[in-house]
Amino acid sequence: MxxxxxxxxxxxxxxxxxxxxxxxxxxxxxxxxxxxxxxxxxxxxxxxxxxxxxxxxxxxxxxxxxxxxxxxxxxxxxxxxxxxxxxxxxxxxxxxxxxxxxxxxxxxxxxxxxxxxxxxxxxxxxxxxxxxxxxxxxxxxxxxxxxKPFGHDLASAQALNAALREHFEENQIYRIDHYLGKETVQNLMALRFANSLFEPQWNSHHIDHVQITVSESISVAGRGEYYDKSGAMRDMVQNHLMQLLCLTAMEPPSTFEPNAVRNEKLKVIESLEATPMDNIVRGQYRAKAGDDSYRDHAGDPASRTESFVAMKVEVANWRWAGTPFYLRTGKCLRERVSEIAVYFRKPPHNIFGEDNAIDGNMLVIRLQPDEGITLKTTIKDPGPGGMRLTSADLDMTFADSLPEAGRPQDAYERLIMDVIRGNQTLFMRGDEVEAAWTWADPIIGAWDNSTRVPQPYDQGGSGPEDALLLLHRDGRRWRPIGA
Missing domain, CATH: 3.40.50.720 (NAD(P)-binding Rossmann-like Domain)
Incomplete structure (x- = not known):
């Protein structure tokens, strides 16, 4: 094919x-x-x-x-x-x-x-x-x-939208976020809404929690002055991670039609609870032998801009009540990885005894590198010696599973052609952008009014220690970056 x-x-x-x-x-x-x-x-x-x-x-x-x-x-x-x-x-x-x-x-x-x-x-x-x-x-x-950036805060986003709408109708405006053009992001919708295996389980009764990670191994070298006016919250969380959260959490749209999809995404943003500061960790990478610190790149020895954010967010609706979403993104981390990891709950009863601990299934949607989908399952360890359980991955790396599809498309290829077709499904609507800023602004404002500085973290690691504690206190662990 x-x-x-x-x-x-x-x-x-x-x-x-x-x-x-x-x-x-x-x-x-x-x-x-x-x-x-x-x-x-x-x-x-x-x-x-x-x-x-x-x-x-x-x-x-x-x-x-x-x-x-x-x-x-x-x-x-x-x-x-x-x-x-x-x-x-x-x-x-x-x-x-x-x-x-x-x-x-x-x-x-x-x-x-x-x-x-x-x-x-x-x-x-x-x-x-x-x-x-x-x-x-x-x-x-x-x-x-x-x-992007579609504004620096709610007021500037509203001003940008007003300037565009003064001359163009909303159905003519295409706000591009290249993450939405990735093959795996669209496959997330196909996986959910075209497979009866998953959609009935896609709720708080069956899913323990969700982790969304966008890890970058590069520093801000060469763009430190720009980045210092933005930070990870504005540069990544308010747009890229927010869009991944929306597609993971949204209700099934009535049709796969632009406004039907975007209406459901908007409902997710509007359902986000206010995030307490105790549920957010900010970090800033420090110098190590031979490498500059964030502040060296930013040119400000007292900069309080974050190069890392981890947070626990709650979607206050019937589908997701009691199932937290953990988001994290940062510069100078161990590897370049973007993924959504959906952790399903453990079976309610273990018939195999204490020696055979059972973990819940985990579905990993990889955006980069090596786009694909992996389902972690529990099976019997092959061979004699009784019933011993182990884990095995059902892996669909697109390059391996669908080699006939040819060269992987860059996200911009797909999105530009959607513009020519007049298909806005994978583009953000103005009210989506403003709703995301409405949620993000209080968090940024609280940081600006606080005397707390971002926690330092080592380059090449997984971020500040408190990011680990964010999950540990809930009895959970981050999926290792690059696992």
């Missing part, structure tokens, strides 16, 4: 911030890979836009270099690269002024989908949205894509 490719109609894709790092690393290579497998053809157009002065040929060279550096392009793919480069054009545009907009408009065609990707600072969202509408470049069927 080869993964089926569903072509999209011809489109004009305008990439603001086309010379930036995200564009070169992710967006442009993703577009090339979709073109290479035939998801769109030579009739579509990709137009770069930024302040930089360059002509079409110079932009094509920039993109060619980006594909070589970041696209993983084999040597025999040069004919495809040449065809892709022929789709490209460029316009130098002043986001806050009038320069270049008429030139950009002249490059666009009538009768095709127009998608505008804003790979720029959020402070430019409103200005670009306004210019697109006032110049007539964007029509009622156009789509506008914006990257």
């Amino acid at each position: 080869v993964s089926r490719v569903i072509p999209v109609d011809s489109f004009d894709f305008v990439l603001f911030g086309a010379t930036g790092d995200l564009a070169r690393r992710k967006i442009l290579p993703s577009l090339f890979h979709r073109f290479q497998i035939g998801q769109f053809d030579d009739s579509s157009r990709i137009i770069g836009a930024s302040r930089s002065k360059m002509d079409q040929g110079e932009f094509q060279t920039l993109v060619s270099d980006a594909l070589t550096e970041f696209g993983g392009i084999p040597a025999d793919a040069q004919p495809d690269v040449d065809r892709f480069l022929a789709l490209l054009d460029y316009a130098s545009v002043d986001a806050k002024g009038d320069g270049g907009w008429s030139d950009l408009g002249a490059k666009l065609r009538d009768g095709v989908v127009r998608a505008f990707y804003l790979s720029v600072a959020p402070s430019l969202f409103g200005a670009i949205a306004g210019q697109l509408k006032s110049t007539g470049i964007a029509d009622d069927d156009s789509r506008i894509v914006v990257e």
Whole structure:
């Protein structure tokens, strides 16, 4: 079985911030890979836009270099690269002024989908949205894509949403979170709602607790000044981990339709109880031989910004009452791992005696690396000698189980094509973003008003000691990072 490719109609894709790092690393290579497998053809157009002065040929060279550096392009793919480069054009545009907009408009065609990707600072969202509408470049069927951060707090998120909605309808706005484009995240919904084995057990009667981990092995080197204004709570918890929590905890939508799915996600956020400070641990990695500390990278010897957060949260509804969700994320940890671990309750009675302890089953959904799903089960230890129990994994690593699916898709590939199709299922709605900030703001405010500093932790470990105690006091343990 080869993964089926569903072509999209011809489109004009305008990439603001086309010379930036995200564009070169992710967006442009993703577009090339979709073109290479035939998801769109030579009739579509990709137009770069930024302040930089360059002509079409110079932009094509920039993109060619980006594909070589970041696209993983084999040597025999040069004919495809040449065809892709022929789709490209460029316009130098002043986001806050009038320069270049008429030139950009002249490059666009009538009768095709127009998608505008804003790979720029959020402070430019409103200005670009306004210019697109006032110049007539964007029509009622156009789509506008914006990257996080979606605000710094509730007030700024509301202001950003208002600026976008002043010029575009909500059904035209695509707030992109690349975590939602990962194959395993979507498989979580398929696993739950397409398998009668799991959904009847997906509640507090059968699930003891859930752990959501996004561990990063890298430091904040090179972006310390930016990160110090954000921290792990704003950078990861309020958006990425919140979305994973929503998809894990949400009720079955009536249909797999964008607003039906997003309505259920919103209900989860609105059901989150206020999180006591005793249920939150903040950490900051310290220096070790040969490596700088967080504060060295941030440039502030007194910084109180967290590079690690662990927390216990409760979803106050009938499905999840009594089942906690433990979230953790951090920099400079042991390995780069993103996963959701669902711990099922132990059987109510052990018929095999005290020598055969039984643990509950565990379902692990791995987002990165090596996307896949593992179910930990209890079986008889093979061989003679009586009944001895052991654990065994039912493993579905996608690269091994579905090799015919071909090269793993980057999340941006899937999400960009969803924009062209007009499918908002995997994009955040404005009220979702504001609800997440409504929950996060009191936590951040309490930290700001506290004299407590983040706990130091060693690089290459699993975070501060108190993060372990967060589970130990409940009689539980974190799943080892990289297990």
